[in-house]
Amino acid sequence: MWLKPVAVSAVVVFSLSVAGGGVMYAAQDASPDSSLYRAKLTGEDLRVMLIFDDAHKANVLLDQSQQRMEEINATIREGRPVPDNALSAMNNRNERAADILAGQPENTALRARVLTQAQEQEARLLAIWPQVPVGGRGTYAEVVANLHNTQLDGGAGSAQVSLRPEELSGGILTITGLAELGADGKWRVGGVEVNVDGRTLDGSQMKAGAGVSVLAARSSNGRLHALSANVQTTAVSTALVSGAIEKITDEGITVSGQFIPFSDTTLPLAPLKVGERVQITLHSTANGLFAGSISQIAATS
DSSP states (O other): OOSOHHHHHHHHHHHHHHHTHHHHHHTTTOOTTSTTHHHHHHHHHHHHHTOOOHHHHHHHHHHHHHHHHHHHHHHHHTTOOOOHHHHHHHHHHHHHHHHHHHTOTTOHHHHHHHHHHHHHHHHHHHHTGGGSOGGGHHHHHHHHHHHHHHHHTTTSSOOSSOOOGGGGTTEEEEEEEEEEEOTTSOEEETTEEEBOSTTSBTGGGOOTTSEEEEEEEEOTTSOEEEEEEEEOSSOOOSEEEEEEEEEEOSSEEEETTEEEEOOTTOEESSOOOTTOEEEEEEEEETTEEEEEEEEEOOOOO
């Protein structure tokens, strides 16, 4: 009873570390599918508990988050689906680091790291959406939404608008083409309608007549929402859509929830199968948009 709370915590952590030290040592290199993975995460949490400088603690949490990203990358390279437990652990560490940053708004170095890491992790997770199992897409959407919102509010946790996880439930695709602003106030890129608003990173760059590349998410109601928009530095003469194949029929192909019909001139440049990422050239006709050429996108490591 005479020990101070900090000392009590240290004694408890030390006792747990000694008791489970052998297991945690063995778990240091455990992968997400290992029975020792939970012990590995517990060992990391114990390390964080012993750090009393908040800025240092936040950086260690971000290191651990980045390790989760590396574990996910390794899993993908081995041809296995994205592990839900690694996603959850990444989200946990990102949120704890963000909470510390919220209490230290003047810490520009920490803010810069939080924002840079959020951008890199979001880009990577969006690229591997096809490898996320259906049962794990809820966790995936939550992690991506949190990373996106961190960038929107500059790490301050006070964004006026935010991306909701359900707005990612229908898939991710990239659309490249000329931007058009209709009389109805809605944007179209290469003829495909996309919602652009305050949740779109660099959405202010959108200009009618300019060539743009939009990374879009499809919500549960089928609407496409631009997560980011980038003006192309070279002329854009062809509209493109890229994403994961969800369905192939004689009538057309569905890519990340977007159905694109075939025409007599549609040209698959390689055998196609569900789950592969492809890039589709769009042809605009009086009857609407049709698939032109369809090519596979090489998997990234």
